[in-house]
Amino acid sequence: xxxxxxxxxxxxxxxxxxxxxxxxxxxxxxxxxxxxxxxxxxxxxxxxxxxxxxxxxxxxxxxxxxxxxxxxxxxxxxxxxxxxxxxxxxxxxxxxxxxxxxxxxxxxxxxxxxxxxxxxxxxxxxxxxxxxxxxxxxxxxxxxxxxxxxxxxxxxxxxxxxxxxxxxxxxxxxxxxxxxxxxxxxxxxxxxxxxxxxxxxxxxxxxxxxxxxxxxxxxxxxxxxxxxxxxxxxxxxxxxxxxxxxxxxxxxxxxxxxxxxxxxxxxxxxxxxxxxxxxxxxxxxxx
Numbered sequence: 519x520x521x522x523x524x525x526x527x528x529x530x531x532x533x534x535x536x537x538x539x540x541x542x543x544x545x546x547x548x549x550x551x552x553x554x555x556x557x558x559x560x561x562x563x564x565x566x567x568x569x570x571x572x573x574x575x576x577x578x579x580x581x582x583x584x585x586x587x588x589x590x591x592x593x594x595x596x597x598x599x600x601x602x603x604x605x606x607x608x609x610x611x612x613x614x615x616x617x618x619x620x621x622x623x624x625x626x627x628x629x630x631x632x633x634x635x636x637x638x639x640x641x642x643x644x645x646x647x648x649x650x651x652x653x654x655x656x657x658x659x660x661x662x663x664x665x666x667x668x669x670x671x672x673x674x675x676x677x678x679x680x681x682x683x684x685x686x687x688x689x690x691x692x693x694x695x696x697x698x699x700x701x702x703x704x705x706x707x708x709x710x711x712x713x714x715x716x717x718x719x720x721x722x723x724x725x726x727x728x729x730x731x732x733x734x735x736x737x738x739x740x741x742x743x744x745x746x747x748x749x750x751x752x753x754x755x756x757x758x759x760x761x762x763x764x765x766x767x768x769x770x771x772x773x774x775x776x777x778x779x780x781x782x783x784x785x786x787x788x789x790x791x792x793x794x795x796x797x798x799x800x801x802x803x804x805x
Contacts, residue, residue: 535561541593553594582595594623651670653681702733721733721737
């Protein structure tokens with residue numbers, strides 16, 4: 519205490535961000551304050567945090583609990599305490615010379631460096647274990663490390679009959695597609711930034727599998743506005759109305775379209791949507 523040298527207690531990862539820890543420091547000659555910090559600074563987030571210095575009987579007069587939008591700052595502070603409160607044995611704060619500090623941190627949304635707000639899909643929703651209000655997607659990374667993403671059931675069940683009919687709330691993803699599930703969940707919740715050809719392909723595949731027609735249209739519109747100069751895979755283009763129209767304009771003639779279709783595998787042709795087939799027929803008659 520005299521050296522103002524308290525141990526740093528690692529909290530681990532929260533909101534998909536590592537480097538969080540619980541600390542204590544002296545704020546004046548006789549006062550100390552517990553706080554939560556993070557290497558590199560605390561980003562702007564929507565959520566809640568809680569810090570409490572406990573007595574031996576579990577009670578405390580030094581509690582901070584805040585909820586809402588937290589602005590960019592260096593740390594999340596608890597209540598400043600006078601050292602005399604701790605050392606007075608009648609107050610019952612110390613146990614074998616140790617002080618018990620209880621903490622909690624829940625991040626519901628984060629502000630990205632480009633100014634966009636996104637949901638926190640990395641941590642279970644607050645209180646979801648009691649209400650069964652959450653879908654969980656289990657994924658494996660390239661290094662074999664397993665992780666999970668979580669989202670509220672309300673939006674997905676509202677926009678798709680698929681989620682209304684299933685009983686299971688957990689999904690296991692193939693390793694080849696699991697890296698793109700976060701971008702898909704962002705699209706489902708109305709967050710759509712720049713997407714490349716591969717990501718858009720997987721987002722469409724997820725949206726079609728889960729029968730989310732609104733997400734299919736959103737990916738379509740986003741890809742039409744921003745393709746980063748890349749030529750999309752034909753199977754991706756054929757599943758999107760706006761981008762298919764743009765692609766047909768680039769071809770210019772029915773002979774070029776016939777050549778492109780001839781290069782496809784028979785199994786790929788069978789997978790083409792009815793909307794794509796209608797546009798192909800119209801193109802052949804008009805070009």
